[in-house]
Amino acid sequence: MSAEISKEKIGEIFPQVADIIADALGCDVEEVKLDSSLINDLDAESIDFLDIVFRLERQFKVKIPQGKIIEEARGNLSEAEFESDGVLTAAGLANLKKFMSEVSADRFPQTMRTAEIAKLFTTETFCKTVIRNQA
Secondary structure (H helix, E strand, C coil): CCCCCCHHHHHHHHHHHHHHHHHHHCCCHHHCCCCCECCCCCCCCHHHHHHHHHHHHHHHCCCCCCCHHHHHHHCCCCHHHHEECCEECHHHHHHHHHHCCCCCHHHCCCCCEHHHHHHHCEHHHHHHHHHHHHC
16 A cells, blocks of 8 residues: 555645546536545546546546556455455455545445445545556
């Protein structure tokens, strides 16, 4: 797992990421906050994530492979240690919470399916993903 990303670094790219998200979702950039949940607050759908990632890759000249965020959240856990039958294990959930430190703890359900991880994605999640992929 990579070192903690500074708030300064996130702040540097946030305006561009917010513009991209607002444009992709057809909302006002003022609605896009660092802690905005793309699905719950901004009404993004899974197809929107593909558009946002494509735009981020183009803007920041990075490659963000599909599933990259979940793969990074898994860290040094094997797939079996991370999830079982599509449900995160206790260790998997702990890794995810640590990796996605930008998401408040109360947004994580007790039992979580891997398919639901995208519901946690915030603007900051995408900022951090861009920064990790620039490194």
